[in-house]
Amino acid sequence: MQARPVRRTLTSGLLALSLVLPAAGAALADDPTTGATTASQPLTLVTLEGAGTAAGRxxxxxxxxxxxAVLSVVGAEPVYRWTTALNGFAARLTGAQLAVLDDQPGVAAIEADVVRPLAAHTSRAAVRSAAASPRLRGGAGVVIGVVDSGIALESPAFAEVPGLGKDPSDFSGACAEGEDWSSDDCTRKVVGARWFVEGFGADRVRSSESLSAADVLGHGTQVSSVAAGNAGVSVRVDGRDAGRFGGVAPQARLAAYKACWGAPDPADDGCSTADxxxxxxxxxxxxxxxxxxxxxxxxxIDTLQLALLGAAEADxxxxxxxxxSxxxxxxxxxxxxxxxxxxAVGRMSRARVAAPGGTTWTGGGRPSDVRAQAVLAQDAAAPGVSRRAAGQCRSGALDSRLVADRIVVCRRGGIxxxxxxxAVAQAGGRAMVLINQRPGSVSADLHAVPTVHLAADAxxxxxxxxxxxxxxxxxxxxxxxxxGTRRTAPWxxxxxxRGSVLKPDAVADGDAVLGALPDSTxxxxxxxxxxxxxxxHASGLAALVLAEGDRTAAxxxxxxVTAATPVxxxxxxxxxxGALPSRAPGAHLALDVAPAAWRRAWRSHDLADLNTSSILLRGPRTRAVRTVTNIGSRAEYFSVTARGFTSHRVSVRPLAVRLAPGESARFTVTVAGPTTPGQLDDGELVWLGARGGITRxxxxxxx
Structure with missing residues (x-):
């Protein structure tokens, strides 16, 4: 069932914990049209009018x-109840119950539960350089909540090590028990853990899954380690030293909220919206x-986005x-x-193969120096093995007599x-050149032998x-x-x-990023x-900024966002x-949004006038107004320039302001030029601070 239009009213409350009720005690209601009972129905997400208690009213x-009151009229028992980020519940409803629910006053939205995919592909084996972060400190006292597939406590990236800095002051999370997980397993590093499976279904998870916050898929562990993994962790792969690892905010704490699960068929892995x-x-x-x-x-703006609105209202x-996709x-x-x-992609380590006479081919890689003869893998097939299998360097497909001490040229694909x-190492090969068979990305993996990965043409x-x-x-x-130079990933x-706001807000490195994995993988x-x-990466940066000073979420x-560099x-x-920085930004100019302003703008259908750090003007709109605030400790002059536009004249007034600490100034952006449907013209406003900060x-x- 599609979410119906939301009746928008504002209500209030105090911060309160959501209630999770097991489905086992739910009453059964027969659907006379299908003969089904609620026990066989998927979850339906129901949002009621008014904000959750996070809005403070x-x-x-x-x-x-x-x-x-709504549940009693419908004759249903809730599986989940939400009172903090939003006001609503999830229940298993028959068609007859849905019909009754649809007519109830105070119901803002009805949405069928769906399973959402995780936004990454994890490689079990491919590992690149471990130099993920040079910093040893940052993020102390900040808690990053990760809604994902859980966390692997056994990883040294999450060990309770000395030097974590101050403890969080306002976090009150729990360490929920589960399979192979006790309430005492959380530490000063992993300060909270919860798990939610009623939407996905405990009977639908793969046999290796753990009904706890423990990570089996590996995705949540990798995300958590990149954001806030401990600094200086030794990385070893297949007995080889691969350097040292550190998360973006190594002193930040982590709270795992497991809502993503592995299914018997990996194609069915994902995260129930209700969970x-x-x-x-x-x-x-x-x-x-x-x-x-x-x-x-x-x-x-679906149920999840409304829940995240409640999070924003909680600052x-x-x-x-x-x-x-x-x-x-x-x-x-x-x-x-x-x-x-x-x-973004392209920031990988690069390597080359050079021929006598100076001809070179460059691709991804981090090999040690090698000098040897080369052999095409398809020309070195083991007895009884096809040229295709040998060309793909499948296990056991290479003749060690032909590849020993040579650089083996392998085709990508198949495995x-x-x-x-x-396979090259097992056959005695000294190194490998991996070549793409069609257009596609190249990688800088840590291989069993020194390797250069070439694109298709090269x-x-x-x-x-x-x-x-x-x-x-x-x-x-x-x-x-x-x-290499960053570029936006084609995928x-x-x-x-046609949206109301500019998305995405920014990009960050998303190609072959190293992270910790559970031992189960x-x-x-x-x-x-x-x-x-x-x-x-962005989550770790946010923790760095929060740890450096008293900043609002906005x-x-x-x-x-304004510290990003255009790609x-x-x-x-x-x-x-553009591409987010690798360290906490140092500009003193910010565009703030009061927590209550998000909901007001959503109710008024005028998201474009929010004081966001980007501007999207569509249709006949020719003006936008924003407010900048000096969040530095000293008075400062700031000047602005509009640049990059090709078919429109974009002007900004005023062109310069002097702001005392905490002082704000409004500026107006005016656009003149042709209105061409379907045509995009973009650029940027660049504010320069007298103390060196740049705000784009x-x-x-x-x-």
């Missing part, structure tokens, strides 16, 4: 009484400072993954109170990348050279200097040009790609403000 008892909303409600009640959701799916920094969907988390993060280098040229020069020696080495979901470390990895969002070749609908505000004109 009502208490939980009042909300529960309102819910009880996710319950996790958000609990996280808000627990008092997390940052809330991150590395899952995609959903359109418009929590909310971050969500844009998603990885650029060809099929717009960026997820379209609500302006969520900082939506897309993916995992790391599995290919394992790979074809290299293969032809090797075929023509069978006895020549090649030199393999790592490319010195900075990694990262872009924003809707067979590896302690692995890489993952997608907007999940990018969102994890100020943190503004500082992060060349990408529109604002693909990158938002992206502007998209879809007129």
């Amino acid at each position: 009502r208490d939980a008892a009042e909300l529960l009484a309102q819910q009880d 996710v909303v319950s996790a958000v409600d609990a996280a808000v009640a627990d008092g997390v400072d940052v809330l991150t959701l590395a899952l995609a799916g959903g359109e418009g 929590i920094v909310v971050l969500g993954a844009a998603g990885n 650029a060809d099929a969907a717009y960026a997820a988390h379209a609500a302006p109170w969520v900082t939506t993060v897309g993916s 995992g990348r790391i599995d290919k280098s394992d 790979g074809r040229a290299f293969s032809r050279w090797v075929a023509r020069h069978p006895g020549a020696k090649l030199a393999m080495s790592r490319v010195a200097g900075e990694p 990262s979901a872009a924003g809707d040009p 067979g590896r302690s470390w692995g890489v993952f790609s997608g907007s999940s990895a990018a969102t994890a 100020e943190v969002r503004s500082l992060l 060349r070749g990408a529109s604002s609908l693909e990158q938002g403000a 505000i992206p502007v998209a004109l879809t007129r």
